[in-house]
Amino acid sequence: MFQPVGSAEEEEEQAEEDCPELVPIEAKQREEEENSNPAAKIPVTIITGYLGAGKTTLLNYILTEQHNKRVAVILNEFGEGSAVEKSLAVSQGGELYEEWLELRNGCLCCSVKDNGLRAIENLMQKKGKFDYILLETTGLADPGAVASMFWVDAELGVDIYLDGIITVVDSKYGLKHLAEEKPDGLINEASRQVALADIIIINKTDLVSEEDLNKLRTTIRSINGLGKILEAQRSRVDLSNVLDLHAFDSLSGVSLQKKLQHVPATPPHLDQSIVTVTFEVPGNAKEESLNVYIQNLLWEKNVRNRDDDCMEVIRLKGLVSIKDKPQQVIVQGVHELYDLEETPVSWKDDTERTNRLVLIGRNLDKDILKQLFIATVAETEKWWTTHFKEDQVCP
Numbered sequence: 001m002f003q004p005v006g007s008a009e010e011e012e013e014q015a016e017e018d019c020p021e022l023v024p025i026e027a028k029q030r031e032e033e034e035n036s037n038p039a040a041k042i043p044v045t046i047i048t049g050y051l052g053a054g055k056t057t058l059l060n061y062i063l064t065e066q067h068n069k070r071v072a073v074i075l076n077e078f079g080e081g082s083a084v085e086k087s088l089a090v091s092q093g094g095e096l097y098e099e100w101l102e103l104r105n106g107c108l109c110c111s112v113k114d115n116g117l118r119a120i121e122n123l124m125q126k127k128g129k130f131d132y133i134l135l136e137t138t139g140l141a142d143p144g145a146v147a148s149m150f151w152v153d154a155e156l157g158v159d160i161y162l163d164g165i166i167t168v169v170d171s172k173y174g175l176k177h178l179a180e181e182k183p184d185g186l187i188n189e190a191s192r193q194v195a196l197a198d199i200i201i202i203n204k205t206d207l208v209s210e211e212d213l214n215k216l217r218t219t220i221r222s223i224n225g226l227g228k229i230l231e232a233q234r235s236r237v238d239l240s241n242v243l244d245l246h247a248f249d250s251l252s253g254v255s256l257q258k259k260l261q262h263v264p265a266t267p268p269h270l271d272q273s274i275v276t277v278t279f280e281v282p283g284n285a286k287e288e289s290l291n292v293y294i295q296n297l298l299w300e301k302n303v304r305n306r307d308d309d310c311m312e313v314i315r316l317k318g319l320v321s322i323k324d325k326p327q328q329v330i331v332q333g334v335h336e337l338y339d340l341e342e343t344p345v346s347w348k349d350d351t352e353r354t355n356r357l358v359l360i361g362r363n364l365d366k367d368i369l370k371q372l373f374i375a376t377v378a379e380t381e382k383w384w385t386t387h388f389k390e391d392q393v394c395p
């Protein structure tokens with residue numbers, strides 16, 4: 001795991017902020033508990049989406065569907081009370097709110113008002129009582145920050161892993177939210193959530209015409225060329241499409257290879273600042289240079305496009321060939337965090353060795369990104385150093 005210096009401390013500080021003490025569950029001992037493998041890691045799926053898009057509806061749906069999983073739910077409220085969340089707890093458990101609840105089907109439910117980290121740590125003390133975690137963020141949350149939590153916290157990483165990010169989009173208001181301009185020139189929350197998603201659920205399709213739905217679908221695709229788009233009413237989707245995705249680990253290596261070959265070049269969209277860029281460069285990458293390449297993009301943020309705008313990468317994904325490594329390496333990035341991990345898949349022969357990268361973000365210029373990458377792979381420092389202007393680091 002690579003992270004810019006300072007983040008770990010910041011996370012630490014955040015974790016210090018108060019979180020309600022969680023009430024232990026007096027649950028009956030389960031037979032499965034004895035049989036369950038204590039070393040097995042628990043998947044966490046983040047459910048995000050703009051206010052009212054249908055996140056809680058999705059949670060409710062998952063909790064009531066047959067899936068043979070004992071799901072623990074964490075509602076991340078960031079201090080904003082919500083009647084809807086209350087109704088979830090009540091309708092499912094018929095009891096208290098803001099505490100741990102054991103639902104009738106054995107699922108656990110919790111509501112927290114901090115960044116969720118402490119809640120998950122506490123939850124892990126109930127290990128063996130559940131085998132899946134769903135975390136709903138608030139509508140205005142940046143899911144990247146929540147996702148980063150699982151990467152930064154090494155201790156947590158022993159017990160759980162990030163399985164995927166689901167973004168629920170409201171059919172009726174989705175386009176409006178995506179087009180919203182923020183006064184400070186920042187990327188709006190709705191776009192950020194779509195950019196980060198592994199799965200995008202276009203929900204409430206009952207409320208719009210086929211024409212409007214097409215527009216929304218096209219816009220979403222133009223932002224995120226990699227994520228899977230599903231359409232739903234009442235957030236009812238096939239659960240095999242949203243759970244156990246392994247979107248962030250090397251297990252996704254095999255499927256990722258196929259997927260990366262079919263990422264559509266996203267059409268330029270006038271009012272859309274976030275795009276997906278993908279390119280392929282055959283050959284080997286030198287690990288050190290690859291780190292420099294990624295760090296310049298994610299940390300130094302000193303890579304600019306032709307208009308001299310800074311490139312902002314929100315999500316990065318790829319399969320690369322590292323010199324002297326027999327196995328394919330998966331690259332994952334969310335905001336400033338990234339990771340290189342060997343997959344179980346080996347390169348068959350040297351002619352096959354190649355690097356495929358997908359970047360989702362703002363002001364991205366495919367040619368410049370590719371040229372920089374070629375400079376890395378070919379280990380020619382010249383073009384490289386002339387292109388980074390140390391004194392022109394973006395804010």
Ligand SMILES: Nc1nc2c(ncn2[C@@H]2O[C@H](COP(=O)(O)OP(=O)(O)OP(=O)(O)O)[C@@H](O)[C@H]2O)c(=O)[nH]1
Pocket residue numbers: 049050051052053054055056057058082084138139203204205206207232233234235
């Ligand atoms: N017409 C229609 N309404 C829906 C659909 N799905 C959800 N709703 C309604 O939309 C409202 C918001 O749904 P929630 O699931 O609470 O949305 P949320 O994203 O959790 O909302 P916040 O947590 O407040 O941001 C509720 O009144 C739902 O009943 C749908 O497919 N069609």
Ligand SMILES: [Zn+2]
Pocket residue numbers: 055056057084085136
């Ligand atoms: Zn909700």
